Amino acid sequence: MPAVQFQNIENTRLPAKPLHLAIGMFDGMHLGHRAVIDMAIQSARRSGGLAGVLTFAPHPTVLLRPDNPTRLICNPGTKARLLVETGVDFVITQQFTPELAQVEAEDFIPLLLKHLPRLNTIYVGENWRFGRGRRGDMAMLVAGAKKHRLTVVGVSHVSENGKPISSTRIRACLEDGEIEEANIMLGYSYFAEGTVMPGKALGRDLGYPTLNIPWEPGLRPRLGVYAVEVSGEKAPGKYRAVANYGLRPTVENSTQPRIEAHLLGPCPFTGGDQIRVDWLRFIRPEMKFASVDELTAQIAKDRAKAEAFFDLA
Numbered sequence: 001m002p003a004v005q006f007q008n009i010e011n012t013r014l015p016a017k018p019l020h021l022a023i024g025m026f027d028g029m030h031l032g033h034r035a036v037i038d039m040a041i042q043s044a045r046r047s048g049g050l051a052g053v054l055t056f057a058p059h060p061t062v063l064l065r066p067d068n069p070t071r072l073i074c075n076p077g078t079k080a081r082l083l084v085e086t087g088v089d090f091v092i093t094q095q096f097t098p099e100l101a102q103v104e105a106e107d108f109i110p111l112l113l114k115h116l117p118r119l120n121t122i123y124v125g126e127n128w129r130f131g132r133g134r135r136g137d138m139a140m141l142v143a144g145a146k147k148h149r150l151t152v153v154g155v156s157h158v159s160e161n162g163k164p165i166s167s168t169r170i171r172a173c174l175e176d177g178e179i180e181e182a183n184i185m186l187g188y189s190y191f192a193e194g195t196v197m198p199g200k201a202l203g204r205d206l207g208y209p210t211l212n213i214p215w216e217p218g219l220r221p222r223l224g225v226y227a228v229e230v231s232g233e234k235a236p237g238k239y240r241a242v243a244n245y246g247l248r249p250t251v252e253n254s255t256q257p258r259i260e261a262h263l264l265g266p267c268p269f270t271g272g273d274q275i276r277v278d279w280l281r282f283i284r285p286e287m288k289f290a291s292v293d294e295l296t297a298q299i300a301k302d303r304a305k306a307e308a309f310f311d312l313a
């Protein structure tokens, strides 16, 4: 059964079973997030309860720090899908309103219980903060839960390279082009999705036809050339490719970043197809070339690097 999705806790209608609820922003859905959610799923399965996620949109910083909100790894649609794919029974997306931002930490559990009376256990990462001014911490959550006979499970950090995995660390990696380290922490390959759009048909003339998709996530990964894999419903499997993610300063200097993927072998996709691009390795930063000939010569080298990465050379 795919997860049932609800907008806001007051609209949540669930069967009368004990609820095991993982709470958080879960931006990126990295290995640490998955550990929290998996804990909720396992407990619910063991005890005949229901496992779910409570997450928030927009990110609280959109309201609290509008001049510099947190730039998100996942757009809301992608996050919702990744959440559903974890195997939870339900996902609640709670609108983060000015009123919610004013709720005191002490009032948070009573608010949950008002709308989720069968709440049994709350699962959070051990450093999770909540309530007005982020005053609520693990100790307050445990104290509040005790009063209402709830259980709180604080899931300890999952580490990579001796340091806790966090969305902040993954953002820094993506901005620096450290895609392999980002992918290790995510537990899957960073990916982009979109509908193939027509370009200026220059790619074919250059000898490097490309599948182009616009890609403008909150958190913009480093502009440059990457080894990627392209997939889509139209054709099974993954297609190795070399892609530029950028603004194309040599030919147009756009303000809208785009992924242009040149497949290393035959290409089953065309304009209008829905594709997914998995990012695997950063090859070089995007550059402005003095001529299209220089760009073309560089693309030949990029292609060779991608082939070497895939061990095809």
Ligand SMILES: Cc1cc2nc3c(=O)[nH]c(=O)nc-3n(C[C@H](O)[C@H](O)[C@H](O)COP(=O)(O)O)c2cc1C
Residues within 6 Å of the ligand: 198, 199, 200, 201, 202, 203, 204, 206, 208, 210, 212, 225, 242, 243, 244, 247, 248, 249, 250, 251, 260, 261, 262, 285, 286, 287, 288, 289, 295, 299, 302, 303
């Ligand atoms: C592997 C690869 C690397 C690229 N690197 C750059 C680059 O460094 N600078 C740049 O301005 N454009 C770069 N491009 C983008 C080309 O300018 C663009 O693909 C070409 O002009 C075709 O455009 P079209 O798809 O609109 O026809 C790159 C494209 C590919 C496929």
Ligand SMILES: Nc1ncnc2c1ncn2[C@@H]1O[C@H](COP(=O)(O)OP(=O)(O)O)[C@@H](O)[C@H]1O
Residues within 6 Å of the ligand: 196, 197, 198, 199, 200, 201, 202, 203, 204, 205, 208, 209, 210, 211, 212, 261, 262, 263, 264, 265, 266, 267, 268, 269, 270, 271
């Ligand atoms: N190896 C390949 N990689 C990407 N696209 C390819 C490849 N071979 C053929 N194509 C086709 O070429 C088209 C892109 O050609 P291109 O000249 O870049 O034009 P445009 O970017 O204007 O669509 C793609 O839609 C795809 O169907």
